[in-house]
Amino acid sequence: MKTLTLLRHAKSSWDDPVARDFDRPLNAKGRRAAAMIGRQLKSLDFKFDHILASPAVRVMETLDEVWNGYGRRLEPVWDKAMYLASGASLLDLVHALPEDADHVLMVGHNPGLEDLTLDLTLDGELRERAEDKYPTATVAQMTLPITRWAEAQSNSATLIAFIRPRDLDPTLGPDTP
Structure with missing residues (x-):
């Protein structure tokens, strides 16, 4: 059994004048949401033995x-292939994950993360929530009935957690006019 956790980056700042999308920083709300998600990961005792992340x-x-x-810093493997990758490209990266890694965290962008979640997971209530909206700083965790990452395939994983910042703090939800 392998566990795959997908984290979409937190809310970024469109007000910051950067030359490239790649260089766009987080805004204040994004920083709060990401820290809150970190606290939630700790409280749920989520553990990771490999982290793959976009270098954006x-x-x-x-x-x-x-x-x-x-409360603990874990060092990711930075991979440019994750930057704005499609769900299919992300699945290729899953297939190439180290076999000795059983609990992997991938951190990147939408729509790729959402597409990968929907492609891999079986139907259920949490999947419906992910299909409805996969907001910034959201975590989706799934278990896959495999022993090697190369065996990951569509409609085989069970989505066991789908955590949105607004579920933890309503002020981190969508801005209201």
């Missing part, structure tokens, strides 16, 4: 805040 600034800053909340 907003992902790096998300992880900094998550680790602040988690």
Whole structure:
């Protein structure tokens, strides 16, 4: 059995004048949400033995805040292939994960993370929530009935957690006009 956890980067700032999308930082709400998600991961005793992350600034800053909340810094493998990757490309990265890693965290972007979640998981209430909306700083954790990552396939995983920042603190939900 393998466990795959997907974390979408936190809310980024569109007000910051950067030359490239890749360099866009988090906004204040995103920083709060990421730290809260880190605290939740710790309280639920989520553990990771391998982390694969996009090197985009907003992902790096998300992880900094998550680790602040988690209380422990874990070092990811930074992979440019994760930057704005499609669900199919992310599945290729899953297939290439180290076999000795049983609990993997992947941190990146939508729509790829949402597409990968929906592709891998079986129907159920949590999957319906993910299908409805996969907001920034949201965590989806699934178990896969496999012994090797290369065996991961569509409609085989069980989504066991889907945690949105607004579920933990309503002020972290969508902005209201």
